[in-house]
Amino acid sequence: MEVTFTSEKLHALCSSSTELTRKYGPENAKAVARRLDNLRFAANLEVMMTLPGRLHELTGDRAETFALDLKHGFRLIIRSSDDPPPRKPDGGLDLKAIQAVDVIAIEDYHD
Secondary structure (H helix, E strand, O other), X not given: OEEEXXXXXXXXXXXXXXXXXXXXXXXXXXXXXXXXXHHHHOOOHHHHOOOOOOOEEOOHXXXXXXXXXXXXXXXXXXXXXXXXXXEOOXXXXXXXXXXXXXXXXXXXXXX
């Protein structure tokens, strides 16, 4: 799957294990790297449902975005690169058709 970032700053952060460790700690730095590798090697977003990280769709004002668990409450927030994202006939998002994602943020949205 193609993985892009919504900002150059986020891309630089995710490309540097030193910066990730400094900002989020060593466990989260490793988890971010694993999740990004999983995304890059997955054929589509549906595959991510079978991998560690508990991909889950968010709701409310975060509808049509997804989170992957990291450590200590942090999540990697992503969305389909397609606008609008592909849909199934019933109106739900078609995870199998999502083959490119944008990384939006790394955050603990439960705070």
